[in-house]
């Protein structure tokens with residue numbers, strides 16, 4: 001027993017009473033005061049970066065929401081161990097009433113309940129920065145904000161009362177401010193600049209994925225400006241959407257049922273979810289009926305019953321005129337014969353229809369109809385075994401011998417009757433019947449009816465059973481019964497629903513990702529991929545990936561990974577992030593990268609970026625550093641990265657084969673001139689031009705110039721097997737004439753003669769012109785890889 005326990009046990013009062021005396025409510029602000037690390041404020045170095053991140057993310061959110069191109073200024077001033085952080089934006093500003101709550105109250109914000117992509121999610125970020133500032137420096141936050149159209153700004157100095165989680169205002173006044181609208185935050189905190197690298201990463205990477213923003217960072221070691229990319233516009237406006245029916249959690253569904261104004265489940269589905277129209281709502285309701293009520297087994301009319309059918313139906317009707325009874329019985333019998341397999345509910349409808357159609361004055365009321373339905377049901381179910389035989393046979397194909405199929409059918413048939421009113425069963429109930437029949441057949445007949453056969457038989461019977469038409473419980477009933485809610489949830493996820501609209505999301509898009517990577521990294525190769533939207537927990541999301549390779553990127557060590565969520569760079573907790581986990585699991589050797597041991601992050605001059613955009617990004621903690629492991633998101637990350645990596649693979653393959661080609665050409669070019677000299681020595685003739693031979697040996701495209709006085713001929717020989725579309729340019733120092741199908745442009749006393757010949761594999765073409773024989777000519781060719789081109793100037 002610990003000393004605390006022993007102290008408690010010694011007293012006269014019960015332990016629970018003693019404990020009760022020290023139990024009290026904990027305010028959210030008190031909680032986060034003790035757990036700063038959860039919000040990303042675990043050290044002075046990190047705290048400063050997190051505060052910048054919270055303020056800049058808010059500034060970007062606010063400006064974009066107001067349709068303003070962001071212009072954000074960040075300043076960090078050093079005063080010994082204390083730092084002052086200033087962040088200014090040109091956003092719409094914050095109204096006077098809201099300022100204290102936004103900065104002086106944790107869990108207060110505009111985004112938590114909105115199903116729309118935004119950087120902020122929880123309403124905790126900036127107030128947590130204020131809390132950190134007051135805790136470490138003892139000074140209040142200084143906020144200036146001017147709303148659009150107002151002549152003055154509001155200025156506040158405030159702290160958070162951690163007992164009550166309410167703002168305490170120490171200074172409040174109106175002031176003038178040179179920005180026409182926007183917000184300025186000034187926070188003092190105990191900090192240091194040890195995380196300068198992360199700070200710069202955050203700002204730089206923010207600039208990469210927000211080319212429409214202008215960012216300026218002034219810190220003790222320098223000034224950094226990230227100008228708005230020319231012509232960059234605001235990202236497409238996002239719209240708020242309702243949740244998607246796939247992936248909603250049970251608790252969330254029950255809460256939605258509690259809050260809905262809809263009385264029926266169908267109305268609830270249509271009103272509260274996105275992508276649920278009349279047809280989808282009906283399909284979900286049917287799937288819900290299947291789970292809640294079960295389905296009804298349907299039986300075909302036994303052939304042997306023909307003679308008895310009408311008599312049985314007639315006998316069921318009493319006290320009605322004979323002619324009318326006969327006609328009614330005949331009508332029901334005809335309808336029964338016309339239809340295929342019928343379930344009890346179908347039978348009720350069929351009889352009701354026949355009664356409604358019956359001519360004459362006789363009416364067949366509910367009681368009579370009930371008797372007729374029972375009579376018809378008796379005939380229909382007289383031989384369930386034949387139907388069951390057919391189904392078992394169909395489900396087990398020819399793997400089972402006839403005796404086993406028959407025995408199974410017989411045992412299954414025996415399970416229906418008194419105990420199964422209307423032959424209505426849930427899928428689990430049906431499966432139970434099949435399992436029991438299978439087990440008996442195995443025990444008694446020594447036959448094998450394995451797991452697959454059992455499942456196939458259950459599925460066959462279930463697919464041939466009919467969905468009932470009973471009224472569903474009301475939305476309120478489902479809300480009050482967890483089992484019902486669970487059935488509804490299962491029904492919602494079992495039905496195909498169109499992917500959610502992406503109007504609530506703002507992905508960067510593949511071309512901008514590529515442009516962003518080009519802007520930031522001098523590489524040889526770039527690729528990007530944007531996936532279609534998918535859903536997790538009812539929230540849509542889109543994953544994008546980009547890869548830059550080669551060039552100036554550092555070749556040593558593992559690749560660089562850039563992670564983004566809702567356009568915000570994630571700079572901490574790389575190892576804990578689902579993105580990293582997925583990247584480590586990919587077999588990078590298949591894509592041409594070096595991966596020691598075949599797993600983990602690959603090595604090489606490569607940057608891999610992954611962006612997850614969602615109306616609700618699942619983070620591992622409130623500090624929003626790492627993505628949680630949500631299987632749907634991980635799958636999409638993998639697919640997006642693999643899509644970009646496939647392009648990298650073809651690039652690397654091509655590069656490798658070109659490299660080999662170059663090596664081969666070098667060897668040949670080493671040998672050929674020597675051979676040509678030898679031959680010329682032996683034959684006494686002029687040495688031949690080796691380029692021609694090289695082009696033939698290597699299957700290259702050869703472009704050769706021949707001059708004969710004033711006549712110039714450029715011969716193009718395509719020794720490859722594919723067609724070549726070339727751009728051939730001659731720059732000549734005198735005016736050319738008689739140019740064959742080319743264009744001539746004069747610039748500064750030089751003439752550019754340009755041809756664009758298309759030469760099929762194995763063909764040649766001649767490009768001609770005349771020029772004075774002392775003119776200089778300079779030939780350049782493009783349109784075919786350097787390694788597949790031989791130019792003889």
Ligand SMILES: Nc1ncnc2c1ncn2[C@@H]1O[C@H](COP(=O)(O)OP(=O)(O)OP(=O)(O)O)[C@@H](O)[C@H]1O
Nearest residue numbers: 058062102109110111120121122123124125126183
């Ligand atoms: N610079 C700003 N301009 C206009 N409104 C702002 C600004 N900063 C914050 N807000 C408003 O204050 C709210 C609270 O901001 P806060 O940073 O606490 O949370 P959040 O951004 O919603 O979510 P998170 O906790 O995930 O950062 C925001 O939702 C937004 O409505």
